[in-house]
Amino acid sequence: MSIVTVQLGQCGNQVGQELFEVISNDANDTQRKVYSECSSERFFNETANRELVARSVLIDMEPKVISQSIAKTAKSGKWRYGDRSHFSQKQGSGNNWANGYCVHGPRHEEVVMDIVRREVEHCDCLAGIVAMMSVAGGTGSGVGTYVTQCLRDAYPNSFILNHLTWPYGTGEVIVQNYNSVLTLSHLYQLSDAILVHENDTVHKICAQLMNIKHISFRDVNKVIAHQLGSVLQPALTGDSHGIYNRNPIGELMSSLVCHPEYKLLSVCNIPQVSSSSMAYSMFTWPGLLKHLRQMLIANSKMEEGTCIDWQVRAPSLQPEGIKRTGSHRRPGFNTSLANLLILRGKDVNNAEISGFQHPSLYTPWLPADEAFSMWKTPVPFNKYEKSAILVSNSQTLLRPLDNMVGKAWNMFASRAYIHQYTKFGISEEDFLDSFTSLEQVISSYSQL
Amino acid sequence: MTQSVVVQVGQCGNQVGCRFWDLALREHSHVNKKGIYDEALSSFFRNVDSRLMSSLQAVLVDMEEGVVNEILQGPLRELFDSTQLITDVSGSGNNWAVGHWTYGSAYREQIVDQLRRAAEHCDCLQCFFLIHSMGGGTGSGLGTCVLKLLEEEFPEVCRIVTSVYPSAEDDVVTSPYNSVLAMRELTEHADCVLPVENQSLVDIVNKIKHMSHSGKPGSVIKKDSAIISGQGGVSGAEKPFDAMNNIVANLLLNITSSARFEGSLNMDLNEIAMNLVPFPRLHYLVPSLTPLYTLADVNIPTRRLDQMFTDAFSKDHQLIRADPKHSLYLACALMVRGNVQVSDLRRNIERLKPMLPFVSWNQEGWKTGLCSVPPVGHSHSLLALANNTCVKSTFMELRDRFTKLYRKKAHMHHYLHVDGMEQGCFTEAISSLSSLIEEYSQLDATKDRLMPDAARLNIAT
Numbered sequence: 001m002s003i004v005t006v007q008l009g010q011c012g013n014q015v016g017q018e019l020f021e022v023i024s025n026d027a028n029d030t031q032r033k034v035y036s037e038c039s040s041e042r043f044f045n046e047t048a049n050r051e052l053v054a055r056s057v058l059i060d061m062e063p064k065v066i067s068q069s070i071a072k073t074a075k076s077g078k079w080r081y082g083d084r085s086h087f088s089q090k091q092g093s094g095n096n097w098a099n100g101y102c103v104h105g106p107r108h109e110e111v112v113m114d115i116v117r118r119e120v121e122h123c124d125c126l127a128g129i130v131a132m133m134s135v136a137g138g139t140g141s142g143v144g145t146y147v148t149q150c151l152r153d154a155y156p157n158s159f160i161l162n163h164l165t166w167p168y169g170t171g172e173v174i175v176q177n178y179n180s181v182l183t184l185s186h187l188y189q190l191s192d193a194i195l196v197h198e199n200d201t202v203h204k205i206c207a208q209l210m211n212i213k214h215i216s217f218r219d220v221n222k223v224i225a226h227q228l229g230s231v232l233q234p235a236l237t238g239d240s241h242g243i244y245n246r247n248p249i250g251e252l253m254s255s256l257v258c259h260p261e262y263k264l265l266s267v268c269n270i271p272q273v274s275s276s277s278m279a280y281s282m283f284t285w286p287g288l289l290k291h292l293r294q295m296l297i298a299n300s301k302m303e304e305g306t307c308i309d310w311q312v313r314a315p316s317l318q319p320e321g322i323k324r325t326g327s328h329r330r331p332g333f334n335t336s337l338a339n340l341l342i343l344r345g346k347d348v349n350n351a352e353i354s355g356f357q358h359p360s361l362y363t364p365w366l367p368a369d370e371a372f373s374m375w376k377t378p379v380p381f382n383k384y385e386k387s388a389i390l391v392s393n394s395q396t397l398l399r400p401l402d403n404m405v406g407k408a409w410n411m412f413a414s415r416a417y418i419h420q421y422t423k424f425g426i427s428e429e430d431f432l433d434s435f436t437s438l439e440q441v442i443s444s445y446s447q448l
Numbered sequence: 449m450t451q452s453v454v455v456q457v458g459q460c461g462n463q464v465g466c467r468f469w470d471l472a473l474r475e476h477s478h479v480n481k482k483g484i485y486d487e488a489l490s491s492f493f494r495n496v497d498s499r500l501m502s503s504l505q506a507v508l509v510d511m512e513e514g515v516v517n518e519i520l521q522g523p524l525r526e527l528f529d530s531t532q533l534i535t536d537v538s539g540s541g542n543n544w545a546v547g548h549w550t551y552g553s554a555y556r557e558q559i560v561d562q563l564r565r566a567a568e569h570c571d572c573l574q575c576f577f578l579i580h581s582m583g584g585g586t587g588s589g590l591g592t593c594v595l596k597l598l599e600e601e602f603p604e605v606c607r608i609v610t611s612v613y614p615s616a617e618d619d620v621v622t623s624p625y626n627s628v629l630a631m632r633e634l635t636e637h638a639d640c641v642l643p644v645e646n647q648s649l650v651d652i653v654n655k656i657k658h659m660s661h662s663g664k665p666g667s668v669i670k671k672d673s674a675i676i677s678g679q680g681g682v683s684g685a686e687k688p689f690d691a692m693n694n695i696v697a698n699l700l701l702n703i704t705s706s707a708r709f710e711g712s713l714n715m716d717l718n719e720i721a722m723n724l725v726p727f728p729r730l731h732y733l734v735p736s737l738t739p740l741y742t743l744a745d746v747n748i749p750t751r752r753l754d755q756m757f758t759d760a761f762s763k764d765h766q767l768i769r770a771d772p773k774h775s776l777y778l779a780c781a782l783m784v785r786g787n788v789q790v791s792d793l794r795r796n797i798e799r800l801k802p803m804l805p806f807v808s809w810n811q812e813g814w815k816t817g818l819c820s821v822p823p824v825g826h827s828h829s830l831l832a833l834a835n836n837t838c839v840k841s842t843f844m845e846l847r848d849r850f851t852k853l854y855r856k857k858a859h860m861h862h863y864l865h866v867d868g869m870e871q872g873c874f875t876e877a878i879s880s881l882s883s884l885i886e887e888y889s890q891l892d893a894t895k896d897r898l899m900p901d902a903a904r905l906n907i908a909t
Contacts (some may be wrong), residue, residue, distance in 0.1 A: 092718070094721075215792060409905075410902050416727065416810065420722055420725070
């Protein structure tokens with residue numbers, strides 16, 4: 001089964017390109033033919049002359065990024081984008097969500113959906129659509145939201161996963177919080193699941209774990225691509241009996257999104273080291289899994305000793321039969337709704353994962369054995385001998401989300417910049433609706 | 449790539465405009481050695497019969513012929529099509545009313561025609577740059593009339609106005625009237641205004657001269673530095689006001705750099721208005737430019753780079769006399785050119801933030817852009833545009849000068865004579881200015897108060 005990606009805006013296109021790079025390198029690297037073929041089928045279309053064409057649609061309101069992407073991949077010779085799979089305009093969306101959603105989106109709906117349709121038709125069987133975008137600007141956020149709506153209307157029975165990049169907290173764009181609030185509130189209704197990467201977090205990974213001195217956006221995008229690739233590449237699920245999962249996105253959804261109020265997913269991938277230290281690193285499953293578990297409950301995104309708070313401990317188990325109340329929540333403890341653990345690499349069957357099945361990690365209203373799932377494959381991912389990936393539906397994103405809504409609300413209280421949005425058709429009521437839905441999400445996650 | 453059209457009105461507007469074209473050409477020829485018409489050029493230049501740099505997307509308006517004639521005889525003459533020039537003979541006599549009402553209605557059609565022609569040559573027109581002065585008659589009066597026309601005919605195209613404000617010792621007696629009457633139009637019809645004060649330009653030029661003559665080691669001014677001299681450019685010897693006009697031309701060059709060249713974090717012109725204008729009338733942005741002189745040393749170590757950021761926030765580098773550090777920042781944009789990385793930018797913002805008071809609801813109000821092509825003769829440069837309440841003091845001074853004249857009704861008959869002009873225009877203009885000052889004051893009042901976060905919405909659980 002195949003996945004079609006839709007890359008929206010500058011960020012969506014830049015990260016998307018790195019994603020296909022990672023996937024193509026990973027699939028080429030491996031000696032395992034079955035894995036390789038499954039990965040190729042999933043992400044690429046093989047043409048008559050044995051060329052690999054990415055199953056991807058590139059959309060942007062200004063031409064520079066897309067043309068650079070297409071040129072770069074054509075040069076590399078390993079894979080390329082489809083000749084007619086892109087759409088761009090001359091003038092961007094000016095960092096304005098309303099411009100993207102109300103003006104550019106509807107204006108170009110037909111052409112864009114045409115390209116998507118063609119790409120979907122190239123698939124023997126569609127596993128789902130992954131839409132990639134940022135939330136801070138105008139195109140990824142505004143046009144991206146509109147396109148997601150169109151995708152939902154055109155493919156009501158398909159799975160739609162939105163991959164979002166959240167901006168640095170100390171702004172890249174002054175109105176980023178408005179754009180983010182408007183995007184998230186709309187996507188919550190349209191999307192099946194929302195997988196988030198935060199620039200701040202990824203930046204820290206680059207700085208502290210990978211030792212990159214002058215971090216560029218390219219470095220950040222490569223880490224995001226690595227993490228996303230590690231989730232989407234083929235794996236064996238519990239009951240797949242030796243065949244790679246044919247419905248990765250569907251299984252992701254059913255493992256993690258059991259309730260429509262809880263759709264925010266985050267990803268943790270260890271180890272993450274610089275390529276120069278990789279040769280000298282030795283990792284064991286017990287070590288990796290122990291770190292990963294602590295990262296989950298202490299809500300840390302990095303495995304360096306100083307970044308994990310080892311003081312945070314899971315609450316002790318209550319005796320059977322006594323209903324656990326809110327008092328089981330401890331400060332700093334990250335409660336999960338559901339977790340998906342993906343293990344890739346050597347000796348994967350020897351990994352001891354019971355630490356992730358403990359009921360204390362999870363919210364009381366879901367039994368722990370339903371909340372936890374695992375995929376694995378003995379094939380190592382992207383040159384790492386062993387990788388442990390945790391896709392988590394938990395309170396991880398609660399604080400960043402709360403901050404974002406808080407800052408946007410403060411700005412809204414003074415009505416600053418609102419005229420820039422109202423002139424394109426978004427009213428103050430629309431803003432209030434968005435704030436209300438996100439407060440609801442925040443409240444739900446707080447009470448896990 | 450998007451295109452922009454420059455509309456230069458009046459003596460000052462045209463002189464600054466010409467320095468801009470001169471510098472832009474020089475910059476592009478420096479970058480584009482092969483002389484091929486490329487995308488970067490197309491943002492301001494039109495390609496006519498495949499000769500490099502043939503026609504400019506510009507409209508030149510002046511009500512007396514002196515300046516425009518010089519252009520037609522000067523080395524830039526081949527670049528302008530005679531239809532792009534709109535002139536008359538007698539000038540506006542430093543009278544806003546004559547410029548705005550008399551010439552405004554007489555030349556309305558011709559001007560609209562020219563604007564439409566320039567716009568049609570553009571694939572995707574993003575912005576109009578209007579350059580004028582506030583103190584005289586043509587730039588101020590006719591210029592603001594053109595601004596209104598731009599809004600009527602092209603409502604979706606951004607209007608960025610560079611206005612040269614008169615200094616207190618200006619020799620035009622009626623400059624306060626002209627300026628205040630023009631201010632009203634700017635407040636109502638412009639998307640962004642970049643106010644520039646003659647006095648600041650004089651100070652900067654003097655500072656540069658002082659540095660070059662003081663013979664400080666390491667502070668040699670390169671001969672072809674784009675900053676003060678036109679040397680190396682297309683035009684000939686330096687004229688009075690040239691040095692000052694060069695600085696303003698540099699301002700325009702830097703604002704448009706992201707539209708003309710590539711970079712890792714592009715800042716489009718429409719993003720400037722979007723991010724820097726939180727309330728429609730408060731769109732006056734304080735410009736400051738560094739460096740103002742070249743250092744002989746090209747290999748500038750990191751300390752010097754950080755120095756550039758510090759300089760951008762010092763009063764010496766501002767183009768209007770005001771004190772932003774003691775007022776309130778509503779938003780700030782940093783446009784960097786040259787080999788500067790994201791990490792350098794973020795480091796400097798962290799460093800400078802504590803010293804700069806930002807309004808409570810926009811504590812992280814920074815908009816940044818990185819353009820990889822540096823200006824000629826420098827390895828990097830920085831343009832800061834701050835939406836800061838300190839402009840209030842400039843406006844208050846202007847209001848005082850206006851009131852001094854208005855109280856005595858001095859010179860008013862020259863204005864009221866003109867068809868279309870009435871007493872009401874004066875009172876409306878001054879009240880518009882006063883309410884603008886009031887809006888800034890209200891924001892200022894929040895400055896030292898600890899503003900609590902707005903109470904969040906309560907959700908029924």
